[in-house]
Amino acid sequence: MSNFPMPGLPVRGSKTGKPLMAVFDLLGRSWSIGILWQLSEGGPATFRELQERCEKVSPTVLNTRLKELRQADLVERTGNGYAATPLGSELYEMLSPIRDWSKKWAKRVKRRA
Numbered sequence: 001m002s003n004f005p006m007p008g009l010p011v012r013g014s015k016t017g018k019p020l021m022a023v024f025d026l027l028g029r030s031w032s033i034g035i036l037w038q039l040s041e042g043g044p045a046t047f048r049e050l051q052e053r054c055e056k057v058s059p060t061v062l063n064t065r066l067k068e069l070r071q072a073d074l075v076e077r078t079g080n081g082y083a084a085t086p087l088g089s090e091l092y093e094m095l096s097p098i099r100d101w102s103k104k105w106a107k108r109v110k111r112r113a
Contacts (some may be wrong), residue, residue, distance in 0.1 A: 004071055023091075026072055031057050031065050033095070036074060039084040040092040046081035 005011040005025035007018070012028070014021035027033050031054060038053045039045065045053060051062055066082060069075035074088035084092060 004068055023072075026068060029065065029068070031061055032069065035062070035065050035069060036084060036088055036092055039075060039082060040089055044078055044080035044083040050082060 005017075005022040007022040009017040009022075011017050011022045011025040013025065027036075034054055034057070035050065038050060042053060047059075047062070047066075050066075051057060051059065054062065057065075066075060069088070070077065073085055074091060075082055076085045077083075
């Protein structure tokens with residue numbers, strides 16, 4: 001998968017492929033965080049169940065993101081469908097403070113509008 005953001009190789013925003021920039025490249029792709037969120041919050045899901053949870057994601061995008069997230073060891077395929085790996089769950093938990101901060105930010109921005 002030549003489009004996979006590999007640490008150590010050029011990625012979006014970094015010619016040297018710093019690991020942080022590689023993970024930001026991966027997570028910045030459409031539906032990457034949404035898929036990880038759905039699997040972390042809602043538990044394992046089949047492809048169709050995950051597509052329903054993600055509402056408007058196309059099958060092509062979902063399939064591509066699942067392949068990338070599996071290659072990144074953030075998602076795995078189990079007997080119950082797709083699930084967050086321990087590494088994926090750890091990343092999701094690390095994003096929680098950003099989610100909390102974003103709520104404060106949203107209130108502030110809305111007041112200014």
